[in-house]
Amino acid sequence: MEYLDFRSDTVTMPTEEMRRAMASAVVGDDVYGDDPTVNELQEYAAKLTGMEAALYVCSGTMGNLVSLMSHCARGEGVLMGVNSHTWKNEAGNAAFIAGVMPYPLDDSSGLPGEESIKSSYQPKGNIHYANTVLLVLENTHNSAGGLPAEAGPFARAASLAHDMDMKVHIDGARIFDAVAFFGNDVKDYTRAADSVQICLSKGLGAPMGSIVCGNRDFIDRARKYRKSLGGGQRQSGIAAAAGLIALRDMRDRLSEDHENAALMADLLLEYGFDVEYVPRRTNMVYFRAGEKFGDADSLIRQCRGKGLLIGSAGAGRIRMVTHLGLDGDSVRNAAAILKDIDA
Ligand SMILES: Cc1ncc(COP(=O)(O)O)c(C=O)c1O
Incomplete structure (x- = not known):
């Protein structure tokens, strides 16, 4: 049937154009940084998001995990929505692999509110608490019905976190759905944050892969964590060729x-x-x-x-x-x- x-x-299948690009991709060993197609995808993504550098990873889950690991030391705290993918659907990896302490935020209406962020925040200096160093914002918010965050409130939540000396990571698995919905620019979100994870394998239609963007130091750390998780792949330009088409041509x-x-x-x-x-x-x-x-x-x-x-x-x-x-x-x-x- x-x-x-x-x-x-x-569940989407790669387009004919993706299949052709995969078949003819120029590839190299990406663990050595030698895959031209992966490099092209990473450069394209960094430019698109206005961030310094990017890293191609196997999945959204791996993208979020290496981001948590790159922003936080073990024992530190991360604020995330109780309905977020990082909280509920990533097999507890924040706790059992990254060794961070997730603090719950009320994200029943998508973007966590100011009060929720303020009341879960744990400053440095109190030895009783895992001090919170990162805020994760999901956009669009899956469990809230694919709810896109408007750029203004999104930037205000991020700026509140920065004022409290926290970094901000976007789980932007579907961030281009938010961009398409509002007709704005992805930089309206990324300029407010320190890192973003974008899935190429969802509405954009690639068969696999996600891209993580951030500053160069962050991406260097993420590359090492990707390797430690077994996510350093070799001729991954085969897959990145489809990812490039997804990111370049499928947003509209x-x-x-x-x-x-x-x-x-x-x-x-x-x-x-x-x-x-x-x-x-x-x-x-x-x-x-x-x-x-x-x-x-x-x-x-x-x-x-x-x-x-x-x-x-x-x-x-x-x-x-x-x-x-x-x-x-x-x-x-x-x-x-x-x-x-x-x-
Ligand atoms: C909001 C969100 N973040 C992250 C992910 C993880 O992506 P992946 O399935 O590629 O690990 C998903 C997957 O559905 C998601 O909906």
Whole structure:
């Protein structure tokens, strides 16, 4: 059966252009810094984000982890949202690999508020606490429904952290969704921060890889941590060739995903689903099966039987994500399948 796959924007297949670029990529040993395609991708990313340097890594999780390790010493504290990917979905690596102490922030509406940042902050000098040296901001915020942060409030949160002598890392897995949504520049976010991790393998459509950007010292440290985690790869220009196309040419298409997600949300609402409305959305729709359709697991199972894949987000929440492999007709067909599910 051919499935309509709405589980995630990570399920996309590389485009023909990406496959051609991968086949003909000029490569070298990247652990020696000798892969011209990886170097080109890193230089392009650094320029795009306005940062000094960049590092190609295997995944978003590795990008966030090497960033935590490069900003913090073991035993130091990091502020992050309790609904953030770094807190919930990276297998506890902040604690058990980086050895840092995560402090929870209220990020129920995406960007953590000033009060939350201030009250979780632990200054240097008190021997009872892991002093907080880093704030992580996720943009767009996955669990908050793909919520993009506006540049103004984002910069204010970052500047508050800087005033308190903390660095700021952006988990920008989908930062270009925020950029496409507001029509602003990625530098509106990156200039407020010390580092950013950007996934190439989500809405941008590359088969793998993320890019981390920051200043040269930070990237030098991150390169060493990448190596220690087993992420130093050899002729990785094969993959970076697709990553370069993703970062260079696929950013503008993200607004199509947003239109499709908005259509999905409207249709789900029309058919009686309990759609989580957040003030602004990008490429995700979260909803509950609601009274009409019973429990989430049964809905997900029935949809699979009819050729539609949707994702469980835990606690009865269901997530649908639009992407490169889905268009308006895919959305209408998916909605028709959902409408016909027996409660
Ligand atoms: C916000 C966010 N950050 C980081 C990641 C991690 O990316 P990866 O799956 O490439 O490790 C994800 C993955 O979905 C994500 O949604």
